Amino acid sequence: MNRRQKAILIESLAVIAVTAIAVWGMVNLKDWINRSEAMRAMEQLGEEVLQYRTENGSVPPESYVERIREKLEGHVRLGRLQYRARWIGFDATSDEILAYTEKRYPSSLLDDGYVVLRLDGRVQWMKKKKFEKLLAQQQSQTEIDMTQQ
Numbered sequence: 001m002n003r004r005q006k007a008i009l010i011e012s013l014a015v016i017a018v019t020a021i022a023v024w025g026m027v028n029l030k031d032w033i034n035r036s037e038a039m040r041a042m043e044q045l046g047e048e049v050l051q052y053r054t055e056n057g058s059v060p061p062e063s064y065v066e067r068i069r070e071k072l073e074g075h076v077r078l079g080r081l082q083y084r085a086r087w088i089g090f091d092a093t094s095d096e097i098l099a100y101t102e103k104r105y106p107s108s109l110l111d112d113g114y115v116v117l118r119l120d121g122r123v124q125w126m127k128k129k130k131f132e133k134l135l136a137q138q139q140s141q142t143e144i145d146m147t148q149q
Contacts, residue, residue, distance in 0.1 A: 042101070045117060046121040080101060082100050087139070097116055097117070
């Protein structure tokens with residue numbers, strides 16, 4: 001191989017490497033933005049739920065949450081929402097999980113996990129194992145059976 005061929009090969013490999021790094025970076029940025037939008041949407045949902053709860057003394061029904069979600073859906077990426085109001089009793093603590101949505105990032109630096117709305121309106125990101133352990137502690141056998149169907 002002569003000098004010119006080596007230079008062309010090195011330049012081509014450099015362009016391919018820079019392009020691959022840029023694409024990988026954009027995928028990670030997109031996933032990070034999607035996660036932050038989901039967190040923001042859950043915060044908005046939490047504000048609406050808290051307002052309903054202070055006005056009516058209980059958490060809103062699922063149909064009310066669906067209407068709020070539809071209103072938010074045009075602007076954010078919340079995903080498939082699991083709303084647990086029917087399983088929460090009046091004796092529940094503020095740490096009880098009220099709603100959650102799973103987020104998966106198979107080709108990203110971000111770990112898979114859940115955006116969680118607590119009964120007191122707090123929103124947080126939880127890694128998959130921690131969330132599943134907490135949810136298992138809070139679920140009754142009836143809820144587990146019903147959600148698996």
